[in-house]
Amino acid sequence: MKHPWHKLAPFKNKRPVKHTLMLALLGMLLAAPLAPAWAISPQKKIIPFTDARIRIEVNATDGDSGLHVLLDAEGWRFVNIFDPRGRLVFHVAGGGSVRKTGLTELFFESAEPGFEELPLEEFLERFPAGCYKFFGQTIKGDTLYSHATLTHALPDGPVLLSPSDGAVQNPANTVLRWAPVPDPAGSRIVRYEVLVVEDGSVPKRVLSATVPGTVTSMIVPPTFLVRNASYKWEILAIEAGGNQTLTEQSFRTAP
Numbered sequence: 001m002k003h004p005w006h007k008l009a010p011f012k013n014k015r016p017v018k019h020t021l022m023l024a025l026l027g028m029l030l031a032a033p034l035a036p037a038w039a040i041s042p043q044k045k046i047i048p049f050t051d052a053r054i055r056i057e058v059n060a061t062d063g064d065s066g067l068h069v070l071l072d073a074e075g076w077r078f079v080n081i082f083d084p085r086g087r088l089v090f091h092v093a094g095g096g097s098v099r100k101t102g103l104t105e106l107f108f109e110s111a112e113p114g115f116e117e118l119p120l121e122e123f124l125e126r127f128p129a130g131c132y133k134f135f136g137q138t139i140k141g142d143t144l145y146s147h148a149t150l151t152h153a154l155p156d157g158p159v160l161l162s163p164s165d166g167a168v169q170n171p172a173n174t175v176l177r178w179a180p181v182p183d184p185a186g187s188r189i190v191r192y193e194v195l196v197v198e199d200g201s202v203p204k205r206v207l208s209a210t211v212p213g214t215v216t217s218m219i220v221p222p223t224f225l226v227r228n229a230s231y232k233w234e235i236l237a238i239e240a241g242g243n244q245t246l247t248e249q250s251f252r253t254a255p
Contacts, residue, residue, distance in 0.1 A: 045142045049073040051105075052134045052146035054081075055242035056127070058120070059112065060157025061249075065123050066112035073144050075102020076136045084130030102139040124152050153187035155237035155245040163233075163251040171225035171253040177217045181237040181245075189213040193236040196220060198229055199250065206231070228255040 051072035058065045069090065071079060078093035094103050118126075129152045136144035159179040163169050176196075181189050192215065196207035206224045225231070234248035 046145050047073075047138075047142055049134055049136070049144055049146040052148045053242060054132050054148045054150045055244065056124075056150070056152075056154060057109075057112075057236075057243070058154055058157070058245040060245055060247045062112075063115045064112040065115075065118075065120055067110040067127055068107070069109075070105075070107045071134055072105040073136060073138070075104060075139045076144060077102065077139055079106070079134060079136035079144070082133045082135070084128055084132065089127075089132075100139070149241070151187065151241040151243060153184040153239050153241055154243050155181050155184050155189060155239050157181075157245050157247040158192070158235040158237050160233070160235060160247055160249050163249070165249040165251075167251045169225075169251050169253050171227055171229075172222040174220040174222075174225060174251075174253075175217060176220060176233055176235075178235045178247075180216050184239055184243075187239040187241055187243075189237055190240050191238050192216075193234075193238060193244070194218050195234040195236075196224070197232050197234075198226075199232050200230070203232075225253050227253050229253050 049071055051070060053070045055068050056065060057068055069081070077099055078091070080088055081090040083089045090108075092103075092106065093099070094101075127150065129150055131147050131149055134144070134146045134148065138144060158181050161177040161179060163174065163176075176194060178192075181192075183189055190213050192211050192213065194207065194209045194211065195205065198204040198206055207220060209218065211218065230250065230252050232248055232250050234246055236244045236246040238244040
């Protein structure tokens with residue numbers, strides 16, 4: 001399943017950064033491999049992205065992992081992201097009319113090869129923990145800059161208790177239960193995301209909710225389910241840094 005990134009409080013400080021910081025950032029840009037081919041003019045401003053986040057998602061059921069990134073800013077022409085080693089890991093730019101108009105919010109996921117193809121240890125080496133730097137340019141010529149921290153604190157896959165995989169449920173009396181996920185080293189479980197999807201030819205999401213990390217059950221409102229249908233339900237354990245691990249199972253409703 002694909003999951004939208006939950007909105008958190010955006011950065012509040014949008015004031016122009018002083019020229020001393022402009023020069024420092026310019027030095028960082030020019031020193032970085034594959035630095036963007038533009039310079040920061042003293043007449044222009046450096047402003048933060050309104051949102052810049054990076055996280056890892058692990059699918060404990062399918063046995064794979066992927067990288068998720070969310071960024072948002074006023075109309076921009078291009079964005080570069082550098083990893084903690086200073087290597088360019090992402091570049092996107094608009095062209096033609098899109099470049100003139102500008103882009104704003106962007107969410108993307110990496111491919112999610114299975115652990116037999118890309119073991120988790122190798123995936124984590126590919127995307128090291130640390131500070132990722134987001135650089136961009138607005139259509140007005142101002143510079144965008146923010147940073148986000150990626151950690152390797154990964155939750156265990158939630159253990160789903162009921163309904164058991166493949167069980168037949170009364171649609172008027174369905175309660176989802178899962179075991180509490182232990183805190184990963186150096187972090188803590190802050191919330192769970194609960195998803196229920198009708199598993200037809202065109203999957204239909206019937207429930208999407210977020211609950212605190214102390215909650216381990218949820219009643220599915222009777223009107224959300226129909227009789228004689230197949231469903232998948234999924235629990236994502238989310239730690240304080242944003243990394244998440246999911247487990248999913250299926251059930252059917254009685255005729």
